[in-house]
Amino acid sequence: MTKIVAITACIAGIAHTYMAAANLKKYAKKEGDEIKVETQGAMGIENKLSSQDIEDADVVIFAVDTSVSGKERFVGKKVLKIGTSEVIKDGDSAIKKAEDLVNGKKQ
Amino acid sequence: MFRIIRFGVMGHVKLLGTTGLGFIPIIIAAYISFSIADRPGLAPAFIVGLIAQQSGTGFIGGIIVGLLVGYLTKWLKKMPVPQKLSVVKSLILIPLISTAVVGLLYMYVIGIPLKGFTAGLTSWLKGMSTGTNSVMLAVIIGAMMAFDMGGPVNKVAYTFGIDCYAEGVYGPSTAMFLAIAIPPFGMFLATLLDKKLYSKEEVENGRTAAIMGIFGITEGTIPFALADPLRVIPSIMVGTAAACAVNAAFGVVQKTAMATLMALPFASNIWLYGLSIIIGAVVTALMVNFLKKVTHHQVEDAEE
Numbered sequence: 001m002t003k004i005v006a007i008t009a010c011i012a013g014i015a016h017t018y019m020a021a022a023n024l025k026k027y028a029k030k031e032g033d034e035i036k037v038e039t040q041g042a043m044g045i046e047n048k049l050s051s052q053d054i055e056d057a058d059v060v061i062f063a064v065d066t067s068v069s070g071k072e073r074f075v076g077k078k079v080l081k082i083g084t085s086e087v088i089k090d091g092d093s094a095i096k097k098a099e100d101l102v103n104g105k106k107q
Numbered sequence: 108m109f110r111i112i113r114f115g116v117m118g119h120v121k122l123l124g125t126t127g128l129g130f131i132p133i134i135i136a137a138y139i140s141f142s143i144a145d146r147p148g149l150a151p152a153f154i155v156g157l158i159a160q161q162s163g164t165g166f167i168g169g170i171i172v173g174l175l176v177g178y179l180t181k182w183l184k185k186m187p188v189p190q191k192l193s194v195v196k197s198l199i200l201i202p203l204i205s206t207a208v209v210g211l212l213y214m215y216v217i218g219i220p221l222k223g224f225t226a227g228l229t230s231w232l233k234g235m236s237t238g239t240n241s242v243m244l245a246v247i248i249g250a251m252m253a254f255d256m257g258g259p260v261n262k263v264a265y266t267f268g269i270d271c272y273a274e275g276v277y278g279p280s281t282a283m284f285l286a287i288a289i290p291p292f293g294m295f296l297a298t299l300l301d302k303k304l305y306s307k308e309e310v311e312n313g314r315t316a317a318i319m320g321i322f323g324i325t326e327g328t329i330p331f332a333l334a335d336p337l338r339v340i341p342s343i344m345v346g347t348a349a350a351c352a353v354n355a356a357f358g359v360v361q362k363t364a365m366a367t368l369m370a371l372p373f374a375s376n377i378w379l380y381g382l383s384i385i386i387g388a389v390v391t392a393l394m395v396n397f398l399k400k401v402t403h404h405q406v407e408d409a410e411e
Contacts, residue, residue: 013146014194042197043184044145 002099004028004035005049006061007068008084013041016084020063023091031095040069049073058102061094063087078102124364128273132160132169139173144180147197151205152176155213162214164221166270171217175209235278242355245282249351249387252286253343257326269364277360281374282351285383288367289350290328290343291320292384293391300392304399309334323366338402342395350387354380 006024010016021037028035036057038049051073054060060074062081080098087094136156140148152173159168183204188196235244251264268283298305298313305313309331316327332339357379361370367384374380 014198018193041146043147 002031002033002102003056003058004033004061004095004098005053005057005059006035006037006063007040007049008037008087009040009064009066009068010084011065013043016065016088017041020084020087023087024061024063024094027091027095030092031099033095033099040064045069059098061087061098063094128269128364129160131269131273132165133157135166135169136173136176139170140177140180143174143177144184147184147201148177148180148205150202151180151209154206155210158210158213159218162218162222164218164225165273166266167225168213168218168221171221172209172213175212175217176205179209180205241278241358242352244279245351245355246348248279248282249286249289249348250344252283252325253290253347254340256290256328256332256343257324261325272364277362278355280364281360282355284323284361284364284366284370285354285380285387286347286351286367287323287325288320289347289384289387289391290325291316292367292388293343293346294328294331294339294395295320296388297392297395301396301400304396320366321368323369335399338398339395342398343391345394346387346389346391349390350383353386354383357383359383 004024006021008017008020008024010020017039018041021039024037025035036049036053037047039046054073054077057077060077060079062068062079063084063086064081065084078101080094080101082094082097133153133156136159137149137152140152155172155176156169159172162168164171180201183201186196186200188200235241248264248268251260254260264283264286268280271277271283272280295313295317298310302310312327312330316331319327328339328343332343357376359374359376359380361374361380363370363373365373371377371380371384
């Protein structure tokens with residue numbers, strides 16, 4: 001089981017941000033991973049990750065099309081950076097890629 | 108005479124300046140709200156902030172609008188809506204409700220007494236900016252500006268000065284802008300007068316501080332104050348207050364938003380304004396060196 005934290009953010013912050021968040025949660029659950037997702041959308045930051053969450057996480061997913069606010073919180077963590085549409089199209093492989101990153105496999 | 112020209116190049120330069128200053132209440136409102144309510148707080152506060160700015164309630168109006176929009180929006184974000192409507196909530200409901208509620212509240216309820224208050228404050232300041240009161244006010248502004256060299260107390264005096272400037276009350280704004288570079292100039296002079304009282308780094312730092320002072324940055328004085336707060340801070344406060352007081356007693360004003368030395372060509376009396384700067388620096392330097400000598404202050408790397 002992998003512990004994942006993720007941030008989703010898109011340009012407008014209305015649709016993709018939340019769809020990507022939903023998809024990550026769905027496929028993480030399928031793989032039996034634990035995931036917490038912070039959304040940085042039109043409503044601002046929601047479900048903000050605590051420093052404990054970040055500390056405990058094995059891997060960080062940035063599913064973003066724009067910049068991440070509070071990037072400095074993730075210094076020293078393994079980060080997978082992908083676009084929101086990739087996650088929405090194929091959430092399964094996004095989670096798998098993150099797991100591979102933890103296990104040190106080449107992508 | 109630059110200040111009475113409203114057309115031509117100087118008039119346009121002035122237009123640039125007043126346009127920039129005019130943004131301040133709007134930006135204050137928007138970013139106070141942003142800091143409370145995150146992104147949904149921005150747009151409504153920009154709109155109502157502009158209303159506050161146009162109705163002439165200045166900085167205070169901007170601060171109040173920012174707080175009101177911020178907390179209302181934060182509360183509205185908690186409003187439960189069905190998942191499918193959450194987009195409608197963030198795109199339409201929250202901005203509409205926040206803007207309408209705070210905007211109308213401002214126009215019909217808060218704005219009216221606030222306008223009276225701002226007008227009263229301005230006329231009180233205008234009253235204070237002539238005669239003996241103006242000297243007293245300048246002393247207070249000068250001491251506050253020097254006290255923490257760019258920190259919170261300094262910023263209170265600064266905002267007050269800018270506010271006066273925007274209202275066209277130039278006495279306090281002159282004192283505030285004059286105060287900016289007195290501490291660095293004073294400390295620079297102090298290191299020149301008696302090098303033995305300062306470490307090599309401090310002498311070097313005195314030059315840097317003076318250059319920063321020319322460009323309107325007080326913070327160059329901070330290393331001196333950190334190394335020896337009990338002697339340096341009272342000295343720069345007294346020196347800066349002296350400069351402001353003397354200048355106010357001379358009745359010199361300058362109607363630009365430039366700091367100490369850069370404003371010199373625009374002062375109503377260049378010689379007396381320059382004299383005020385020199386007096387401030389000299390008082391600061393003599394007092395700090397006197398205090399350091401009398402109390403046998405030794406610099407750490409001085410050789411006995």
